Amino acid sequence: MTTHHCTFMVEIWSGVAQGKFPKRARRHVLEWHDLHRNELLEDWEFCRARSEPKSMEPLE
Template sequence: MPVVSRFLGIIIAMYWDDHAPPHFHAKYAEYEITVNIRTGVVEGKFPKRALRHVLEWYEIHREELIENWELCQNDESPKSIEPLE
């Protein structure tokens, strides 16, 4: 599980052989969600405050996430993305 960012106890990851549509995984304690990179649709459960942080980070780094998805689909390591400050 390539971790692309960590902030505020949240881990953001992408998998090399993951299925479409393009998405990333976010984990926080026992919670886990996936976020569709193209639409922002969230699947799973997350505390409201942590979800707001993930969605804010997603809006800032959407283009980098698309690039990382393409890298993963080509069996290449995704690049690290700056954490939310």
């Protein structure tokens, strides 16, 4: 089994992605970001307030 390590970051507000990630996986991550953007922003505020973020549904 081959293990791959990737560094990939998606800016919550803009959706701008940086880093290397397989194209298909990148597309799925960006789709998930689009679906959960408001939840991500809400969780970011929870984290800034040192509160536990809520869980989110995975991409199906």
